[in-house]
Amino acid sequence: MLGFLKRLWATIRRPSVHYSLGFLTMGGFVMGIVFWGGFNTALELTNTETFCTSCHEMRDNVYAELKTTIHYTNRSGVRATCPDCHVPHDWTNKIARKMQASKEVWGKIFGTISTREKFLDKRLELAQHEWARLEANDSLECRNCHSDESMDITRQSARAADFHQRLLFTGEKTCIDCHKGIAHQLPDMGQASLLIGAGSAQEVSSYLDR
Amino acid sequence: MKRKLSLVAALVLAVAGSAMAQTSIATLRGGTPLNTESEPPAMAKEINSDLRQVRNYPEQPPLIPHKIDGYQIDLNANKCLSCHSRAAVEISQAPMISITHFMNRDNQFLASVTPRRYFCNQCHVVQTDARPLVENGFVDIDQVLDYVKNNQGSSD
Numbered sequence: 001m002l003g004f005l006k007r008l009w010a011t012i013r014r015p016s017v018h019y020s021l022g023f024l025t026m027g028g029f030v031m032g033i034v035f036w037g038g039f040n041t042a043l044e045l046t047n048t049e050t051f052c053t054s055c056h057e058m059r060d061n062v063y064a065e066l067k068t069t070i071h072y073t074n075r076s077g078v079r080a081t082c083p084d085c086h087v088p089h090d091w092t093n094k095i096a097r098k099m100q101a102s103k104e105v106w107g108k109i110f111g112t113i114s115t116r117e118k119f120l121d122k123r124l125e126l127a128q129h130e131w132a133r134l135e136a137n138d139s140l141e142c143r144n145c146h147s148d149e150s151m152d153i154t155r156q157s158a159r160a161a162d163f164h165q166r167l168l169f170t171g172e173k174t175c176i177d178c179h180k181g182i183a184h185q186l187p188d189m190g191q192a193s194l195l196i197g198a199g200s201a202q203e204v205s206s207y208l209d210r
Numbered sequence: 211m212k213r214k215l216s217l218v219a220a221l222v223l224a225v226a227g228s229a230m231a232q233t234s235i236a237t238l239r240g241g242t243p244l245n246t247e248s249e250p251p252a253m254a255k256e257i258n259s260d261l262r263q264v265r266n267y268p269e270q271p272p273l274i275p276h277k278i279d280g281y282q283i284d285l286n287a288n289k290c291l292s293c294h295s296r297a298a299v300e301i302s303q304a305p306m307i308s309i310t311h312f313m314n315r316d317n318q319f320l321a322s323v324t325p326r327r328y329f330c331n332q333c334h335v336v337q338t339d340a341r342p343l344v345e346n347g348f349v350d351i352d353q354v355l356d357y358v359k360n361n362q363g364s365s366d
Binding site for chain 1: 258259260276277279280282284285286287289292301302303
């Protein structure tokens with residue numbers, strides 16, 4: 001192994017005998033374009049609704065639910081596709097998310113959510129991952145389209161305007177805190193969904209154990 | 211005799227048939243023939259004023275003065291309760307569900323919403339700006355009381 005590495009290093013160090021400097025430079029340049037372009041094209045191919053829904057896990061569960069919501073069809077004809085909300089748009093973060101998503105390939109191969117029942121059992125956990133991600137990045141994927149600055153609350157209903165002024169603009173809450181389950185159905189929320197203002201589960205259990 | 215009977219029957223049928231053709235029954239199809247599609251009426255807009263509506267009688271379930279498109283109410287979650295539950299009203303400033311919603315059928319109070327009151331839109335509904343299909347002569351109890359008071363002298 002060490003011998004192979006030494007020979008490789010020697011080959012790389014030795015000046016080229018047969019090829020001109022121009023050929024090597026231009027060749028490197030062209031190959032750079034081909035590989036980088038190819039990489040990004042492949043990356044963008046995996047960043048489409050068609051790609052996501054090519055697996056039945058997505059097509060039959062979450063995509064079917066999306067179809068009835070306002071993010072799929074609406075009066076202005078703008079559609080949010082899967083990656084618009086689930087993949088960061090910024091390149092570095094996108095690559096990080098794509099690397100995380102390699103676990104989903106594992107899940108696909110071993111059929112982690114290959115049936116409706118398996119999916120429903122996993123649903124809460126899957127949803128919690130997304131909620132945690134959006135809470136951590138201050139609902140970045142929502143804000144790619146919906147920004148505070150361009151939000152005209154005078155065109156909202158009185159109720160929505162009040163909420164946004166009181167909670168969103170002050171930074172007290174972020175989009176996902178209230179807008180859960182708007183594009184897909186909610187998992188079993190239990191009593192948690194009723195306890196917006198109340199204490200955490202730990203507080204309750206410590207009180208009851210006293 | 212037999213001939214007379216059949217004549218009468220024919221007459222009755224003819225009269226009934228023409229009467230049926232004249233009284234048009236109000237259907238969704240209207241007067242459109244069966245082999246063509248009728249023009250559906252435009253869908254009415256839901257009222258989204260956020261202003262509470264008057265109740266026509268004290269026991270009336272309050273109307274929902276806002277849109278509830280896509281609100282999930284099922285075994286897993288109840289979207290309405292994310293604002294109208296006891297714990298949520300401080301943040302949401304929405305009216306809390308009535309305490310009757312915690313009572314079981316024996317009038318015993320439970321710790322949380324009783325299952326028989328869980329499905330909100332069995333009783334609470336949104337309103338649309340659609341014109342009423344039939345006229346409504348409903349008068350509420352205050353008007354009835356006024357009427358009784360004003361006519362007390364004359365009727366007794």
